Amino acid sequence: MKLCSVDDITLPSGELIRWTLRATGPGRPSDATPSENETFHLDSVRRTGRSGWLAIAVEIPGWVQVTEITRGIRAVLDRHEILRTHFVTDAAENHQRMLLGPDAVAVEAQPGVSTLAPTDQVFAEIASGCSPFEPLGHHFAAIRTPSSTTLVCAFDHVYVDAYSLGIIASNIFDGLGGRPIAAADSFLDLRRTEQTAPPIGPDDPRLAAWGRFFTENDWQVPEFPLDLGVAPGETAPARTDVRTLLTAAQGRAFERAVHTLDARTFPALLTGLAAAVHDCGGPLELPVVIPVHLRRSHSSRRSVGWIVGNAPMTATSDGSAGSAMRTTTRRLGAALPLAEIGVTPVYTTYAAQLKTTRHDVFMASYIDYRQLKLPRVRVHHISSGRQSDTAQWWFWRDDDGIHLRARFPDTQIAADTMSRVLDALNDFLIDIPTTGGAARRTPLHPISR
CATH class of the missing domain: 3.30.559.10 (Chloramphenicol acetyltransferase-like domain)
Known part of the structure; x- marks a missing residue:
């Protein structure tokens, strides 16, 4: 795929x-x-x-x-x-x-x-x-x-x-x-x-966890923290960058190294994204929304429909790569249940405090298509064209490796920024099997903010 x-x-x-x-x-x-x-x-x-x-x-x-x-x-x-x-x-x-x-x-x-x-x-x-x-x-x-x-x-x-x-x-x-x-x-x-489930009450701990996430981020809905050349309220035609981050063999080596560090693949990719953003002038902590598919049973994993919730979490690049990946793994595990309640009760509860300056939300997702055992033929997932005002990331894994589609505004500033971020992300991922996550690199590509 x-x-x-x-x-x-x-x-x-x-x-x-x-x-x-x-x-x-x-x-x-x-x-x-x-x-x-x-x-x-x-x-x-x-x-x-x-x-x-x-x-x-x-x-x-x-x-x-x-x-x-x-x-x-x-x-x-x-x-x-x-x-x-x-x-x-x-x-x-x-x-x-x-x-x-x-x-x-x-x-x-x-x-x-x-x-x-x-x-x-x-x-x-x-x-x-x-x-x-x-x-x-x-x-x-x-x-x-x-x-x-x-x-x-x-x-x-x-x-x-x-x-x-x-x-x-x-x-x-x-x-x-x-x-x-x-x-x-x-x-x-x-x-x-789903529709016969009890409504989400004000004392639901998952609702409170959403509130803590927003409180920790000054009630800001997540947006990509680097300049992409689009002012708040404006949009530009979307541009995409599709690339293989790790070949199949590199992906297996990366997974082994990550598991040895008591972390998991997707949060390790998120850690790499946070580290790349930080290397390019961004913060150590990277708030992001994670789409989560909610197919729980074996038979529902073959169900067609829009079966996705959203979870908020903060990936970190603080400390060594290994410790950062472990922290992000724990945070992702804690965040996944938050996708089950939907965003309607979240907005109903916190709408007065929320701040948003972008049409799109900064998000990052991950799908492992190996679970579907797709036929060994060429399969392309194609998305329609659209406008954009922030960066959105789709990681996926198949039998050929670990890949990424990044979507962002088609501006020269965004192209330069995303090129540096993607290069830094690639460096991070390639380093892990060699260094074992022992160290964090000094930022290589500072960008004035």
Whole structure:
């Protein structure tokens, strides 16, 4: 799996085939109410008219028959009922989820057309077609060449998170081969369980922990602490930097060294990020929001949907690298339960004290795609283009190593700053297996603040 944006991928020339998804019967109202993530997203789409989407491009060797692809698409839609839902909104801005049964969905391939430059065309069709407010508002296409078939599947963000894309890629590959798709919990059932849970009370210790985090950070919502050339209240087109931080062999050596230090891989990466920011003129302590996927049971780990909470924590670069990684590991472990309560009770409780100067929140996430046992084919996770006013980080690991996609404003200041931070991060990670985390380097790339 490779994470990228619309600017980082070129689809091959070849025969372009599209699939039409059509409702053959009426949807029925679902008793699974919109989740917090879904509600925030739907409100944003209604307010701005812009619908963020996520996509995967799966490159399969050989000339795959249209009937096989249709069967794979059909299998995924049958398995994951979230993909057969959409929302209708009333005059009071209340969102009602509607659900189509499997027998009310038609999947039809359109005649293929030859195209020399399909990339912009496909992404434009995705942007105009993916919608949370239309039945089956997804996009499926394939580009066939004599040597490969690239399948593109795109969804409005309301239906999927990053982990879902890996699940869908695995499911479609199984469906193409006629293999049964792994059992998965229904997202709607997960949502029903969530909505019947007792409300978060004012004495909930997780709510108090959020309050302590904000108190320690002067009530500031986390933002990247270095200058990226965008004034508060302004945005710029987003730019991404996608790179491999550690090869597979280097990743294994890094993991062994980190475990020897009684730390874990993701917090070690966060420590490296904190150290890199500090090396470039930032603080020793780095407050950040961590997206946490909330798939707890074995079967829910194969569930498609936006199943993510948010946890606040502070990564540290204080002391030796080893002690800093241990501290960040403990902090991350303590922070993870905070993702379970949602941000609505947090904002309800602390809204009057919170300070925010950015549209985006400084966040860093981590996914280990090895857990999904993805097929050994090229799979790209593609995000739609957008505006940006802070830095956001996606670490991921697969069979080829540990990688990073960083998104930040496309300004010269941001490009210079992020280049230095990323170089410093790379130096930190490469050093760990050699030094065993015994020392912290002197900052190499000071940036005036």
